[in-house]
Amino acid sequence: MLEEMQLVWRFNRGHMDALREIYELHKHELVTLATALLVDKSEAEDVVHDVFVGFIRSGGRFRLTGSLGGFLATCVANRARNRNKSRRRDAPSEAAVAEPATPNNEQPDLAAMFGEELKCVGGALAILPYEQREVVVLRLCSGMRFHTIAGIQGVSTNTVQGRYRYGLDKLKELLDGHINL
């Protein structure tokens, strides 16, 4: 935490090496988070890029109130949610009645994103309703607390816990027999 505060202090004073360090420290976890949320690595990297551009612009006036990783993860989650909303709004109507994908579908992109072993996890995440996916991913990939996620989603902690439980159950069902645990 002290190290993060020092980084932010240097960043606010125009030290670009601090900005580079911040990026290097958090880049993989942010790309993982965005990819798990959007199940599209290219879009995920656009989101992470935009978050960093916004962060760079906040230089000189950025105030760290919690953890830096948590702040950046929240920014990624917010941007990813907006992207997902836009996607849904403009999705062709046939998509709504199309057969849902199954986690064992041969999707080369998933293997490229998550690796051969975990590609079905990506496939299963893609099937979850977005709100459930967001809770599961923020909780498990970013280690966020339920009440923080509740703040991000604008719902009660109970609702978030419910979404988490339903999300995990659905994942368990989808992944049954498709992954060696």
Add this chain to the structure above:
Amino acid sequence: MKKTEDISQVLRQLRVPASSKLDERIRGEIARAAPAGPSDGEFTLGQILLLLLRKKSTRYTLATTLGLVLMAVFVLNHSTTPAWAMDQSIEALKKYRALHFTGYYTSASRQTTPLDAWARSDTTGNWVENALVTGSDVTIWTRDNKTYGYDRAEKKGYVQPGIDLINSWLGPNLLTEAARVKDYKAVEGDDPATGQKRVIVTCSLAGFEGPESLLMEFDVRTKLLVSLKSWHNLTREGTPATSVEKILYFEDLPDSVFSHQAPEGTQFIETPLEIPEANLSLLSDPKCGIAAEGMTREQACQKILGELWTAPPERVRQLCPIVATWSDEMIRGSGDPNNMVAAVLKIGGIEQTGSSKLGPLALVPCTIRYQDGSVRVNWIVVQFRETDQGTSCVVGGFRGYGLEGKE
């Protein structure tokens, strides 16, 4: 049946590494935001960014000045549409390929600063091939189809692909035409100081770099442009942004005139990708552009630019709202084979990113063969917009060209 805890464990192990492309993009953004030298701790990053923006305006002003003068000289040289005595000026200018001018520009801090510029056109007379512009603290020059800048105050170098010194898009002839569509006036009078007859031409245009109005003075005897003033508004209000007071014409100039060497050890960073604030309202029109939902930015750029070059004029105005006021003829290239598209050879990948108040920006090179057989790379800015209606994009502007010779 898998246990919930096991699935949690698997998800915790999920790891998607950042690609080297993302690394490059972010490092580029950081480099562009970087202050000139080691920070002394007195400046905040916000202040440094403001400083950079102010300096950028200086470079922009210098480049714009050169663009305006060249537009008035080389472009008219090859304009085929007669207007007042312009056809005579065109004839008089034909033997000149290069020029030198001196004058003043008003910097962002409202200081009047001297400027000095050398420029030479390509053999077609439509495009700047070499230029060297010097202001009090900034020098801009072109080399190998790139535009360089060196800020002496900050000891910092800038570089961007393409020659980006003249405000035009599908060809400078279009801007000559554009100058005619809005309040174009030519008035003849006497200059009591020299006893010479002068023609004063005023006009205004909304180009890719924002609104601009001009006052040009032509010598009636020689038919040559002798001075020029410009304003960053359509009504010539306030102190001129630039004032070119003396122009010398040359049949040609040697390459050595244009050579410039930045101090040894200068690091060149990418010039930030931006769009003039004055153009943002046009670019925000939700009826313009294409939907980019479900597409990566790369795909969206390919789609909109793939369509742009061969679209009919009414569609071009939708894809690129900045040309909304241009006539069909202007959009098609004003009948000049050097400006009329024969084939789209390649739409490249995103080379640089940036952002405006509307959203992210992407810079994409488009290699085009024109009807006279010449090939040019045009760097086009695509503006992405994220609104309640979803993600969409429009063509936001032109940012330089590269001369590739003939096929």
